[in-house]
Amino acid sequence: MKKLLFLSLFMIAFSCGNKKEVTQVAEVSCGQCQFDLDSEDGCSLAVRLDDKAYFVDGFNIDDFGDAHDEKIGFCNVVRKGEITGEVVDGRFVASSLKLVDSEKKQKH
Template sequence: MKKIIVLSLLILASCANKKETKQIAEISCGLCQLHLDADECSLAVRFNDKAYFVDGFNIDDFGDAHDEKIGFCNVIRKAEITGVVKDGRFVASSIELIEE
């Protein structure tokens, strides 16, 4: 009986976990470009008309955020992102910039 209860709880827990999704999104500085409420520059993504700060990656992981041509504080770029929205933030497991 204990095994059945434990197995049932494991199945329920696995169903409750949101699966990561892979999609194309806009990526930039949440403060400077995506107009999220923040005290400092921080990496953010926008998809489905909603912007989220990113956990798992830093704004400078892709080069100088203040570079005039490619910096996230100056331009909005495209990326293929994988992750899940949790507690109003995007928890990213991978981000690959798409060069245009």
């Protein structure tokens, strides 16, 4: 029984120690239309963390409604979202994304 308990605690500690994912509130929008990213053609979801923008893998730009909607679309407004993931090879690999904004900022 002690060995099983020790093994369980060891596995929990080991698995928690290797996680690189972080959860934070960040700006979410269209990389091309709002964050001036140009390494992809067409509109793609992006996140801005610490003043640096990354394209997002794991979610599509239309997963949260029409990207071109004038009031809530990512191509027209920058929104706030609680996003979990990590930067891998210059892209943000997201495992979760929940929009948390109540006001949207339009880029001028």
